[in-house]
Amino acid sequence: MTNTEILKIFEETEGILHGHFQLASGRHSDTYMQCAKLFMYPEKAKVLCKALAEKIKDVNIEYVASPAVGGIIMGYEMAYQLKVPNIFLERIDGSMTVRRGFEVVKGVKYLVVEDVVTTGGSVKEVIEEIEKRGGIVTAVCSIVDRSNGNVDFGKKYYSLLSMDIISFEKDDCPLCKKNIPVLKPGTKALSSK
Numbered sequence: 452m453t454n455t456e457i458l459k460i461f462e463e464t465e466g467i468l469h470g471h472f473q474l475a476s477g478r479h480s481d482t483y484m485q486c487a488k489l490f491m492y493p494e495k496a497k498v499l500c501k502a503l504a505e506k507i508k509d510v511n512i513e514y515v516a517s518p519a520v521g522g523i524i525m526g527y528e529m530a531y532q533l534k535v536p537n538i539f540l541e542r543i544d545g546s547m548t549v550r551r552g553f554e555v556v557k558g559v560k561y562l563v564v565e566d567v568v569t570t571g572g573s574v575k576e577v578i579e580e581i582e583k584r585g586g587i588v589t590a591v592c593s594i595v596d597r598s599n600g601n602v603d604f605g606k607k608y609y610s611l612l613s614m615d616i617i618s619f620e621k622d623d624c625p626l627c628k629k630n631i632p633v634l635k636p637g638t639k640a641l642s643s644k
Contacts, residue, residue, distance in 0.1 A: 452502045457612045460499060464489045471626040473635045475521075476570040478618040479626060483636055484595045486566035490524040497528060499594055503611045504532035510590045510607070512562040516540065516555075516581060518547060518573040522565045525594065529564050540577050547576035549584070557585030567595040568610070569618065571602040578604060 461467040466489035472480050490496045512533055517526030519541040530537030538553040549555055561581050565574050578588045588606055596602070596610035597618075621627060 452499075452611070454612055457499065457502075460495050461489060464492050464495055468636075471631040471633050473621075473633050474569050474618060476572060476618075477621065478569065479621055479624040479633065480616055480618040481626060482614075482616045483634075484567045484597060484614065484616075485636060486521060486525065486594060489594075490566075496524070497532075499611060500525065500528040501532050503592055503594060503609065504529060506609050506611070507533075507562065507590060507592055510562065510609075511560050512589060513560045514538065514556070514562070514586075515564055516561045516577055516586075517564045518542070518577050521567070522573075525566045526564050529562070529592070533562070535562075540580055542573075542576075547573070547580050549580065555581050555584035555586040558587065560587045560589045563588055563591045563604075563606075565591075565593045567597060568593040568602055569597050571598060571604060574604060578606065 466485050468483040468485050469481060472483040474480055512535055514535055515526050515530040515537045517523060517539045519539045523539045526537050526539055540547045541550050563574055563577050568574060574591055581588055590607045591604045592609040594611045595614055597614045597616045599615055
C-alpha cells in the first residue's frame with residue numbers, strides 16, 4: 452500500500468484529527484492519529500493490518516501481545532492475519548501487567564503491536580513485562596510511527612506509515628500559548644478503579 456492509500460483510509464474513517472491534543476506521552480500536538488475511529492470499520496482496519504502482516508511475514512512469531520486499550524483490537528486483527536494466539540497487557544496502578552488469565556509463555560516468541568507509536572513508552576513496558584516473565588520479543592510493529600524515526604525498542608520495528616508530526620512539551624506548546632483548548636483522546640490515564 453502507498454502512503455496516499457493509507458492516509459485516505461484514515462481520512463475516510465476520521466482516524467486523523469486536527470486541533471490541539473495531549474498525547475498519551477503527555478506531549479502536545481496539532482495532529483492526532485485516532486486509530487479507535489479506524490477500528491470502527493473492520494474491513495478498512497483489516498486492509499491495513501493485512502498489509503502490515505505482509506511486511507513481517509518472515510519474522511518468527513508465535514504470539515501477538517499488545518498494550519490495552521488502544522492496541523487490543525489491532526492485536527486481535529494482527530493475530531488473526533498471522534494465525535497465532537493473542538494476549539494484551541493492562542496498566543494497573545501505573546504498571547503494565549498480565550491479567551485476565553493470560554500468561555506469558557517462557558521461551559515463546561512474541562510480536563508486540565501498537566496502533567500508533569509516538570515515544571514508544573507503552574510498547575517498552577510491554578516488552579519489559581514479557582521479557583521479565585521469560586518470553587522473547589522478536590519484533591514490534593505499529594500501523595503509524597509518529598516518532599519521526601526516533602524510537603528505539605532494541606528490537607526490529609516495522610510500521611505501515613511513518614508520519615512526521617511535530618509534538619511539543621506542554622511548556623513549549625504554541626497552541627497552549629494561544630489558549631486553544633486541549634483535548635486528551637489517549638488512554639494512558641485509565642486506571643483500574
